[in-house]
Amino acid sequence: MRSTIGGGASRGPLQGTAGLAAVTLLLSGCGAEPGGADQDGGEGEAQSFSIGIAQPVAHPSLDATREGFKEAVEDAGVQVDWEEQNAQGDASIEATIASQLAGGGHDLIATIATSQSQQIATATQGGETPVLFMVITDPEAAGLVEFWEAPGGHMTGTSDLNPVDEQLELITEIDPSVETLGILYASGETNSQVQVDLAEAAAEDLGLDIRTATVTNSAEVQQGVEALAEVDALWIPTDNVVVSALESVVQFGQQQQIPLFAADVDSVDRGAVATYGVDHHAIGRQSGQMALRILLEGEDPATMPVEVSEEHELHVNPQAAEQMGLEVPEEILDAADVVVGEGD
Structure with missing residues (x-):
């Protein structure tokens, strides 16, 4: 080797x-x-x-x-x-x-x-x-x-390709008070634009107002998320630029008490509240x-x-939710495939 x-x-x-x-x-x-x-x-x-x-x-x-x-x-x-x-x-x-x-x-x-x-x-x-x-x-x-x-x-x-509609529905189930959803993504990532388009379509049926901010590289993530300070919740697609700097977004959510949701399950381990996504x-x-x-x-x-992938899993991080001023309903925790911190 x-x-x-x-x-x-x-x-x-x-x-x-x-x-x-x-x-x-x-x-x-x-x-x-x-x-x-x-x-x-x-x-x-x-x-x-x-x-x-x-x-x-x-x-x-x-x-x-x-x-x-x-x-x-x-x-x-x-x-x-x-x-x-x-x-x-x-x-x-x-x-x-x-x-x-x-x-x-x-x-x-x-x-x-x-x-x-x-x-x-x-x-x-x-x-x-x-x-x-x-x-x-x-x-x-x-x-x-x-x-x-x-x-x-x-x-x-x-x-x-994530079940974006189900991910946004999950956000409203965990926090029914959410009316405006902020999405941060890299403008140069085709995969992210596809997911944003799907989110905007799903948002119409859920009564959500989508607000977006874009970045071009990971160094801009902190500034980019600050442009979404007036939203009720944040959702990050499987965007490689933003996910590589996810800690900046997590910290912002904690400071502003804005719950952060993700499209990928690994981001839940790193501090997002929840997702229903691909393994x-x-x-x-x-x-x-x-x-x-x-x-x-x-x-x-x-x-x-x-x-x-036909297999999706519900991952929830109740401690991350608490740090962002949110309590995950018990029925969501009971339905989760993975509860971060449980059994640690």
């Missing part, structure tokens, strides 16, 4: 200044050299593959997706040379990572989240390397596939199963429909 962080012995374009912002992990298995899959193998020998993973930023949901993906592949008994790249929230490094992985001779590239997947799509266009994207809210709107049911190119994968570790494993079908069975991404 060999790992390099920052400007150490990282490969190719990520050396030097860019390498200080990106994290490269090369986890070398015992099989073939990277870029040369031993897909036939001898009798009793595990098949070997080289897989690159691209991630735009580190935060619990994306990390859980990555780990679930790797577990599913390794549990199948194949040997893998992993090359993992993380842009640490720097869009310019996302492009560098995409270029490096596209030229890395991998048997498959796995890419997490919309912005990084779009960079990978551009870098691998016209090539033969299959690409498996993960947790893309709307891959068709993001330009990654022609259609959900028939991707039509070299990419397919999984969507973490990202599970969808990572689901993505890994799709990758195995490509690598072991020769399935064509062009004809593999994009898969969605």
Whole structure:
């Protein structure tokens, strides 16, 4: 096993200044050299593959997706040379990572989240390397596939499209006094705009007034949320920029006594009140199963429909609610799949 962080012995374009912002992990298995899959193998020998993973930023949901993906592949008994790249929230490094992985001779590239997947799509266009994207809210709107049911190119994968209408309904069940709901998101994230559009549609039926504020990077999150000081509650979509700086939003909610709700379950662990959302570790494993079908069975991404998670869980954090001046109704706690702090 060999790992390099920052400007150490990282490969190719990520050396030097860019390498200080990106994290490269090369986890070398015992099989073939990277870029040369031993897909036939001898009798009793595990098949070997080289897989690159691209991630735009580190935060619990994306990390859980990555780990679930790797577990599913390794549990199948194949040997893998992993090359993992993380842009640490720097869009310019996302492009560098995409270029490096596209030229890395991998048997498959796995890419997490919309912005990084779009960079990978551009870098691998016209090539033969299959690409498996993960947790893309709307891959068709993001330009990654022609259609959900028939991707039509070299990419397919999984969507973490949340039940936004049910999430907003949950907010009104926990706090019926909410009339105005603030949403903070990154203007450059296609996945977030899709969720905001869904929230605005759901809000009409629930009698909620939606107010939005946008940011362009994580350094703007504190200032962005301050623009929503007059709302009754906050809701954060699965926005990688905002979620990577969630602690700033949690602190604001505590100071202003404005309850914060999230779209992803990991944010509830970090201080949001509640959500009804996707288990990202599970969808990572689901993505890994799709990758195995490509690598072991020769399935064509062009004809593999994009898969969605049918399993959602209710996560509640009563202590976070109390810190924001809210008490979670007992019936909500009783119905929860996970109550943060219970049993600790």
